[in-house]
Amino acid sequence: MKKFLLLTLIVSLCSFSFARDEQTKATDRAQAAADVLNEIQGAPDKGIPQEVLGSAECVAVVPSMLKGGFIVGAKYGRGLASCRTSKGWSAPAFFIVTGGSFGFQIGGQAVDLVMLIMNKDGMKHLLSSEFALGADASVAAGPVGRHAEGNTDWKMRAEVLTYSRARGLFAGVSLNGAVVKQDKDSTREFYGRMVPFRTSLIGEIDPPAGANAFLTSLAQWAQEAAK
Numbered sequence: 001m002k003k004f005l006l007l008t009l010i011v012s013l014c015s016f017s018f019a020r021d022e023q024t025k026a027t028d029r030a031q032a033a034a035d036v037l038n039e040i041q042g043a044p045d046k047g048i049p050q051e052v053l054g055s056a057e058c059v060a061v062v063p064s065m066l067k068g069g070f071i072v073g074a075k076y077g078r079g080l081a082s083c084r085t086s087k088g089w090s091a092p093a094f095f096i097v098t099g100g101s102f103g104f105q106i107g108g109q110a111v112d113l114v115m116l117i118m119n120k121d122g123m124k125h126l127l128s129s130e131f132a133l134g135a136d137a138s139v140a141a142g143p144v145g146r147h148a149e150g151n152t153d154w155k156m157r158a159e160v161l162t163y164s165r166a167r168g169l170f171a172g173v174s175l176n177g178a179v180v181k182q183d184k185d186s187t188r189e190f191y192g193r194m195v196p197f198r199t200s201l202i203g204e205i206d207p208p209a210g211a212n213a214f215l216t217s218l219a220q221w222a223q224e225a226a227k
Contacts, residue, residue: 026190027210030092032063033080034213036112040165041221048114049145052161054225058083058117058126058201059218060180062097077113078183082211082218083123085203089218092211093126093200094186099133099178111166115175116142122159126180129197133160134176141172 037059040047053059062079080092097113117123122138125131133139142161164173182197190210199205207215 026094026186029063029078029094029186030080030190030211030214033061034217036061036063036114036165037214037217037221040112040114040163041224046144048116048163049143050225052116052118052142053221056084056116056118056161057120057123059221060095060115060117060126061214062113062115064112078186079113080186080214081115081117081126081201082215083117083126083201083203084222087203089215089222090203091195091200091205091207092190092214093195093197094183094190095180095197096183097175097178097180099175111164113173113175114163114165115180116161116163118158118161123201125159127198127201130179130181133162133178133180139175141174144171 058081060079060081062077064077077097078094079097080094082089082092084090117126125137128136131137137159139160139162140158142158142163144163162173162175164171184194187195190208191205195205
């Protein structure tokens with residue numbers, strides 16, 4: 001009986017430790033996303049134009065998205081998104097992005113990915129918990145620099161603008177064909193239960209403390225864009 005109780009205690013402790021470790025991974029991802037935003041906007045002449053950022057309904061970040069292959073490659077990343085609400089930026093929604101990439105590439109590399117959802121139509125796709133870039137939502141490589149300099153294409157037609165950063169280089173990137181869907185495992189890890197995309201992104205749930213760094217970065221971005 002004592003051996004059974006001891007075994008039960010060990011299993012319980014291991015399960016708790018595993019759950020805490022997975023929750024830490026989700027929190028670390030939120031911190032990494034904040035770092036990406038801060039580093040990009042720390043170099044404004046090579047960052048996202050203030051006009052573009054100021055118009056974004058939602059911001060999504062995938063720190064260290066993996067790319068690889070020869071000629072035709074693959075992409076896979078886990079990230080989080082937040083949307084503007086009447087109370088500020090929403091609690092984060094965790095997602096996975098997957099899909100083929102086309103073009104000449106050799107070997108693999110990790111890139112940071114930033115996606116800006118620019119209007120209500122794009123936000124509607126995001127709230128659906130799964131959508132395809134280029135099919136469900138129009139997507140385009142975002143302009144780079146302190147200002148958009150009269151280029152209004154992003155304002156007229158793109159529902160989602162995408163950027164990537166690799167080896168210190170930051171640029172707009174096309175992600176046609178990539179699929180974005182809810183990361184249910186990370187959601188459960190971060191919140192301790194399943195939280196629908198819509199519930200978090202429209203502000204129906206308070207953000208946990210682990211989201212503070214990410215949301216603070218977004219608030220600073222928005223403040224700078226409004227100047």
